């Protein structure tokens with residue numbers, strides 16, 4: 001019997017996503033606030049279809065929105081680590097990365113009763129120390145890398161990367177990597193950002209993107225007997241009406257294709273249990 005799993009993950013960045021980019025004026029702040037408006041809508045949709053999802057929440061957002069965090073927890077969803085601020089580990093100063101990891105994990109433990117099992121780095125960029133720190137602090141998995149589309153794998157440490165010769169791979173660790181992709185993320189498809197030297201156009205037709213996302217699942221079902229595809233959303237992005245309708249159609253389509261929805265913690269355990 002083939003097993004085709006799907007994970008819906010929601011990075012509840014809210015205001016932290018904009019402050020990390022230095023955008024602190026009232027409009028970007030309000031743009032982040034919309035994430036808290038969207039969370040109850042998303043939770044209602046997930047409950048209607050009996051889908052359990054994974055929510056990655058920066059510590060400063062848990063602090064800002066305790067009520068919404070509690071609603072996520074009560075809905076039976078996984079709460080994973082997403083930094084304290086939304087600054088990617090590679091951009092933090094020496095020592096800050098571990099301090100932020102501990103600070104957010106302590107808050108997650110206070111709120112959920114246990115430390116996070118999974119980590120997803122803000123903006124999906126790890127530092128050279130991240131994998132070692134996640135192992136040191138007892139994480140089961142990371143979900144920030146792109147080395148496969150549907151198959152988890154063990155993360156490496158200590159790669160030596162040269163500019164002009166082959167990369168030397170370091171040893172595999174026991175940390176499970178639950179891979180992601182920008183192509184299965186709502187942010188680059190939909191979010192419009194104008195900065196002095198950059199423009200992210202976003203604002204694509206939701207049904208066109210839906211077709212990419214359902215085809216990705218179809219391809220997996222045709223090419224493997226076991227796979228897990230992870231979709232990434234942001235409440236302030238997917239929470240807009242036309243995208244919420246698309247998200248519902250995605251759940252319906254994947255269900256018709258035989259998907260079983262899991263949290264990434266469940267997915268990591270299922271992969272490890274089958275002997276990888």
Ligand SMILES: [Zn+2]
Pocket residue numbers: 011012013017082086121122123
């Ligand atoms: Zn994020």
